[in-house]
Each structure stands twice: as C-alpha cells, then as structure tokens.
Amino acid sequence: xxxxxxxxxxxxxxxxxxxxxxxxxxxxxxxxxxxxxxxxxxxxxxxxxxxxxxxxxxxxxxxxxxxxxxxxxxxxxxxxxxxxxxxxxxxxxxxxxxxxxxxxxxxxxxxxxxxxxxxxxxxxxxxxxxxxxxxxxxxxxxxxxxxxxxxxxxxxxxxxxxxxxxxxxxxxxxxxxxxxxxxxxxxxxxxxxxxxxxxxxxxxxxxxxxxxxxxxxxxxxxxxxxxxxxxxxxxxxxxxxxxxxxxxxxxxxxxxxxxxxxxxxxxxxxxxxxxxxxxxxxxxxxxxxxxxxxxxxxxxxxxxxxxxxxxxxxxxxxxxxxxxxxxxxxxxxx
Numbered sequence: 001x002x003x004x005x006x007x008x009x010x011x012x013x014x015x016x017x018x019x020x021x022x023x024x025x026x027x028x029x030x031x032x033x034x035x036x037x038x039x040x041x042x043x044x045x046x047x048x049x050x051x052x053x054x055x056x057x058x059x060x061x062x063x064x065x066x067x068x069x070x071x072x073x074x075x076x077x078x079x080x081x082x083x084x085x086x087x088x089x090x091x092x093x094x095x096x097x098x099x100x101x102x103x104x105x106x107x108x109x110x111x112x113x114x115x116x117x118x119x120x121x122x123x124x125x126x127x128x129x130x131x132x133x134x135x136x137x138x139x140x141x142x143x144x145x146x147x148x149x150x151x152x153x154x155x156x157x158x159x160x161x162x163x164x165x166x167x168x169x170x171x172x173x174x175x176x177x178x179x180x181x182x183x184x185x186x187x188x189x190x191x192x193x194x195x196x197x198x199x200x201x202x203x204x205x206x207x208x209x210x211x212x213x214x215x216x217x218x219x220x221x222x223x224x225x226x227x228x229x230x231x232x233x234x235x236x237x238x239x240x241x242x243x244x245x246x247x248x249x250x251x252x253x254x255x256x257x258x259x260x261x262x263x264x265x266x267x268x269x270x271x272x273x274x275x276x277x278x279x280x281x282x283x284x285x286x287x288x289x290x291x292x293x294x295x296x297x298x299x300x301x302x303x304x305x306x307x308x309x310x311x312x313x314x315x316x317x318x319x320x321x322x323x324x325x326x327x328x329x330x331x332x333x334x
C-alpha cells in the first residue's frame with residue numbers, strides 16, 4: 001500500500017457534497033459508499049475534457065493530433081463524465097457489483113456514441129480472441145510514442161525480425177504484470193532506432209509493395225504497439241474482479257481508494273481486452289469507481305493519454321505517476 005504522503009497531490013480532489021442516498025457514518029469510514037457528489041465541482045470546460053485524448057503537441061505551438069477542442073469531442077467527453085457519474089451511483093447503491101458489470105456499462109455507453117451505420121460499431125462490443133495478434137501502428141496520433149520508446153530507460157536494443165525491415169535496429173519495451181506470483185507478459189512497444197533505416201528499407205522494396213507498406217503500417221512494420229496476448233485476458237479479468245471488490249470497500253480512505261483505482265486503470269488499459277474502445281472503457285471504469293466514493297477526478301493533463309501512459313510503464317511506476325497525470329492543482333481551494 002502507498003503511504004499517505006504519496007497521495008498528497010490528491011488532497012486537492014474535491015469530494016463535494018454527498019449524494020442524498022442513506023449513509024451511516026462511523027468515525028472516518030462509512031457503511032455505504034458515498035456516491036457521486038450531489039453538485040459537480042467541475043466546470044463545464046473541465047467536464048468537456050474528461051476522457052479526451054489530449055495528445056502531446058506535434059511541434060511547438062502545433063497540435064494536429066489533439067482533437068479535444070472540437071465540438072464533437074466536447075459532447076463525447078461530457079457524455080462520458082455524466083454517464084460515469086450515473087454508473088458511480090449504481091456502484092454505490094449495489095446495482096453494479098462486479099467489474100464485468102461495470103465494463104458492460106462502459107461498453108453500452110461507448111456504443112451509444114457511435115452512429116448505427118458505422119461498420120466498425122460491432123468491434124466496440126467484441127472481445128479479442130486468443131491466437132490473434134493485435135497491434136496498433138505508431139502513426140498519427142500515436143507517433144509521439146516513437147521517441148518515447150527510443151529513450152525509454154527499460155527498452156532494449158534488438159534487431160527487428162519482419163517481412164520488410166528485417167535486421168534494422170529497434171528499441172523494444174516489454175511490459176510485464178504479476179498476478180499471484182505469476183508473471184504475465186503484456187504490452188510490447190517497438191520503434192526503429194533510426195528513421196533513415198525505414199526509408200532505406202522502403203527504397204529496397206519492390207515498387208508495388210512500397211505504397212502498401214506505407215499505407216497499412218501493418219504488423220510487418222517496426223514502429224508498433226503489440227497488445228497483451230488475448231491468451232492472458234481472462235486471467236487479467238479475474239484479477240480485475242478482485243481489485244474491483246477491494247476498490248468498492250466503503251471503509252477505504254481516499255488515498256487507498258485512489259491507489260486501487262489506478263491499479264484497475266493500469267490493468268484494464270494495458271490488457272486492451274476488446275477489439276475497440278478498451279482505453280475509453282478503462283477510463284470510464286476508473287472514473288465511475290471514483291464517483292462511487294464521492295471523488296470527482298479532474299481531466300487528465302494536456303499531453304497525457306492514460307492508456308498510452310499505462311502501456312509504457314510498469315504497474316508500480318504507473319501508480320507512482322498517476323496523481324501527476326491529472327490536472328488537479330486548482331482544486332485545492334474548492
């Protein structure tokens with residue numbers, strides 16, 4: 001467990017006025033979860049940033065990747081904020097009593113934000129299956145990850161093995177988790193050490209292959225996130241159920257609840273259990289549990305995309321850094 005001082009930044013979180021459902025207070029603990037604060041202390045602007053992918057600037061003063069200021073994104077974020085608060089109330093009242101139930105609520109919400117005619121909609125409700133490789137290419141908006149992997153203190157230099165760029169030097173960060181003493185291999189993030197090596201590799205390809213590789217950035221490309229093998233997803237889901245039951249204990253002090261919320265966020269984001277939407281669902285779950293405790297989590301800071309931060313860190317490092325991911329300093333006097 002973290003010591004209390006490790007969570008001093010969270011002292012700025014506002015727990016607001018408790019919701020109106022019945023409570024029995026005993027000392028500093030309650031027999032019931034407080035539920036969402038009756039009156040939100042987040043401004044309309046802050047609510048419109050909850051759940052936004054606030055990508056780092058592409059260059060000084062230039063951010064093409066960050067879409068958080070668009071009206072569509074603001075509506076999306078306000079919807080996440082409001083619906084996760086409702087889910088927090090359902091957790092507090094006992095209507096959501098498992099992590100799977102909460103994940104399903106998150107999935108229902110995410111599906112509600114997708115037009116019915118969108119051909120990809122089904123992927124947002126589909127779990128990943130074993131024996132399938134699941135990757136995310138480090139194209140825009142993920143391109144900022146490339147330099148981070150190159151400079152990652154735990155990344156190893158290796159020779160890439162692949163169809164098109166075999167033998168070029170890459171930096172590889174391999175993430176591991178631990179459950180009941182068992183080591184779980186999780187996310188692998190790789191990036192070419194030198195962009196020129198990729199350019200040279202493309203020039204050496206037959207002309208009919210060059211554009212295909214450029215456009216697809218398929219699994220044969222070295223700049224890639226390879227997600228946790230679906231073989232381990234059920235083990236991780238079982239672990240998330242255990243963490244969830246711990247996280248909804250009403251006797252937890254705030255810093256203890258937030259530690260468990262951070263753990264849940266790390267495991268759910270790093271596992272990426274569904275074909276699409278796992279990052280948003282993981283954040284929805286984290287915020288819902290916080291709301292159940294009466295805690296209003298502010299948006300994540302500009303430059304922080306929480307699922308990327310999870311995949312580039314060990315569990316312990318993510319827990320240590322989590323308070324600083326949130327734009328919380330101005331909450332102190334509320």
